[in-house]
Amino acid sequence: MSVETTTPPPRLRGRTGGIMVLLVPLMLVLFISNLDQTIVATALPSIGHDLHDTANAPWIVTGYLLTSAITTLIFGKLGDMYGRKKIFQFSIAVFLIGSLLSGLADGMGLLIAFRALQGIGAGGLNSLVQAIMGDLVPARQRSKYQAVTGMVATLALIAGPLLGGAFSDGLNWRYIFYINLPIGVTALVAVAAKLHLPRPATTAGPIDYAGGLIAAVFTGAVLLFTTWGGNEHPWTSKVILGLIALSIVTLITYLLIERRAAHPITPLHLFRSSVFNLALIQFFLATLVLFVAMLYVPAFLQTVQHRTAFTAGLFVIPLLAGLVAAALISGPVITHTGRYKIYPIIGSLVTGTGMWLISRSTAGTGALTLIAELFLAGIGIGFFVQVSLLAGQNAAEHRDLGVATGTLNFFKSIGGALGAALFGALLTAGLTHGSPVHAFHTVFLWTVPAMAVALISSLAMKEKPLSEEMLEVAEGKAEVPEY
Template identity: 35%
Template structure:
């Protein structure tokens, strides 16, 4: 037997409810920081991009750069969590996030801002993956639902307060402070984790870090995501650049598979994909990422450029989405912990999310705000029932020694879907807006070329008729984006319906990691 299968032969002693809550306090703060990284900036992006003289493509890249870094490094964080001290890793991710935030606040150009967002993404990737992994180390799957509900609540609070804080900050102090507002929470999270997070001792063993696999995985994913993000804007889909990026990305990932099949401590254990639950959850997470990130990232722009709202007002408009997410996250977590069954929650959540996406595909610049808010609430209910519980289903199906790698797989593909969704939908939005503006201006007797990737407009500087054309163009284009997301949402419903349900176990460890007599008791 390899070391990885013999490092734990006794059950992990269960923690009391109070001990778990104390440990969760720092983790919830860390998750709050991770969510603020994106939500606090969303309403400020139109102002940021206009101030730095960026384009619609730049608007998309500010978001994609963070998702790209998050996606490429999440598997690495997950595997490191199986090998090293999880508490130190969480704190390290917080330090990386703080460094990226400080650089972003000092950005003098779009290029510098995007680079700083990459560093932020490295830290957020660690926080997103590690919080779920640490919870899996201290709470058995049967009880994990209600604690995941607390994490979902933190997710919801950050999503609510982020746009609101960001809107107020950009309207009063300026957009640079949007990157600094989360720093006190990051410092507090670091201190609280140091004081309250006491993980069970594990048998330490000599490990070998899979540097080759980590490099190939990160490089391959980065090349493919860069291609998806740049193709159609910086170069044509059928071009030499496309051939180089796709060939390089695919070759790197093929080599990664070869390396991972041979090394003793692979970054992504390939045997995980033989698990039907993991494979289907990965596919579902990819589709959820497209629906969640790809849809919601453009709503702040929709409210500001189609309805003329201020950043603060646009932040208030995020409340329906987040309240739906909050209610569904807590309610579904408690139900799963009570029954030990999770598949019906996933299927219902996926169906409701698909319904919300379909309803949002009907909006345009003339849609009443209360209608948009109602459809956002429906989508939030679906996402809230899905995102935490997909991870729970995967964690329940693997050995405790593989929880880090398996959990990070779900997070990786969710953010990969988000990165691909944001990139493709951003390109589609740019072209759709340009075509709509050209057609609208032609009706006014002004002929312009339908050229995509135009600069983010300042509505206050436009004359009345042109202002109405631009607002209508962004409104119609946003509804079109949600229509493009409908297939991904429907795919999620199909995939979760195919998952085979296994009742949540009552121990932190899998049965085959326990002594034979104990395994017989818990199974």
């Protein structure tokens, strides 16, 4: 059933300043949502020490990524059905409540729970900002604003470790969460006063709540048995076997629900494309390795080389700089040549080499050496992130472009969550039974087999010619429709 409205699309024309009045609060929201992906990284040792629970500290990151992955799939469609402004305001409010409660938490369990609440809001922010920009800015004018929002997101990712380290060293780790409050409240007030969007012209049908719930249970079960197995509980224990059984049952249930749902979160026909499936694998593995490097290189620097949290955060910059540089290089070249298969192949080799070199680091490894190795790993990951997303989108039909992008982003979030949780468990086990240097060596070295799998998937991928729309996306002249 559809509901018609006579409200015209809120396209903004005229002076750039008028558009920026509305885009500023969106960019503030984009800043804090990206900031919280990295700001906790350098503070994990301090938080774990203060709350007397270093073993479960990685779940501060994992809980956030897990819930944001699920709501990224759901909130975009809620915006289509009930209007983006209402859902956007709700997401900001939940994010701010989660931030406040995280700052007030006096135990690790509470902090993890409140971070999961914060992640629920973050998933809505991530899925709605670009969709609202699509409402406000005509397609032909959108690319120049893309550059600005891209800079904001990159700045937030780089600023995160630095601010996290600075707060841990100079103030208190709780300010990591409190910093969101003035920025978020400012954005919330500006959105309420200035952002006017029409009611949706049509209702898209019922939300696949059952699918979303089962996806959350499945993902949580997988994360728990991969992190607890062999560490918290033996692999043959009832807890681990029960979680494995729950993972299998919920996966089968999810597939049955999605097959019958009128408006599934994940249309199963997407997986008929081998290119799409291989792009999912590459996107997942690239994000997994990225989060391992972002989280555990600063921990290595603080634990083994005894650097301050702020100094450790500085070392994330070359990693992200390499990622951005590779994306900036590959985009125009892909646009010019229309070829993209070679980049994931190069990316897997370069990332694997960089992480192998990082795994050899010791207490005496020099700063310049580690910076060069991190920059190398970042370049490889940058080739993956840009091209895997592009290849996956290109493999989907135009009518499925939004849901294909949502599915790719879901796998990206799960890759980050699994990287934080699984490799955190490896680190905890290593620190319990061996020297810190050996523990970090094991963590970084296990990313190399992941890159070997990525290399195999890259070699197996068939290069489907890019559509004109995807060529424009690669060049930054167009955006992908949001789901």
